Amino acid sequence: MFADNKIWIGKSDNRVYLEPKMANRHGLVAGATGTGKTITLKVLAESFSELGVPVFIADIKGDLASIAIAGTDNENMQERINRFGINDFKYKG
Numbered sequence: 664m665f666a667d668n669k670i671w672i673g674k675s676d677n678r679v680y681l682e683p684k685m686a687n688r689h690g691l692v693a694g695a696t697g698t699g700k701t702i703t704l705k706v707l708a709e710s711f712s713e714l715g716v717p718v719f720i721a722d723i724k725g726d727l728a729s730i731a732i733a734g735t736d737n738e739n740m741q742e743r744i745n746r747f748g749i750n751d752f753k754y755k756g
Contacts, residue, residue: 670710672703674747681707683714701726709755 669680690707692700704727708718720727734740734754744752 670707672706683711683716686711705730 667680669682670686671678672681673679692703692707694700704720708720708727708730711718722728736754
């Protein structure tokens with residue numbers, strides 16, 4: 664999520680941001696199954712796109728294909744939105 668001219672990439676006691684000027688042209692997101700790699704890639708792709716940065720993602724499994732489709736509201740999403748204290752969340756596609 665893009666906020667305060669930074670890309671919000673996580674939260675522990677405080678929000679964790681990536682400053683766009685610190686990002687380089689290549690990246691790697693790695694981790695075990697279920698650790699949030701796909702969600703992280705979606706957040707990064709959407710945020711860089713909002714900044715006007717062209718994004719190319721090679722997705723062998725097809726997990727990111729839904730990024731072009733606007734999300735829909737459901738109970739799990741509302742729980743996450745509330746847990747992170749997001750007040751102005753809007754689905755995009």
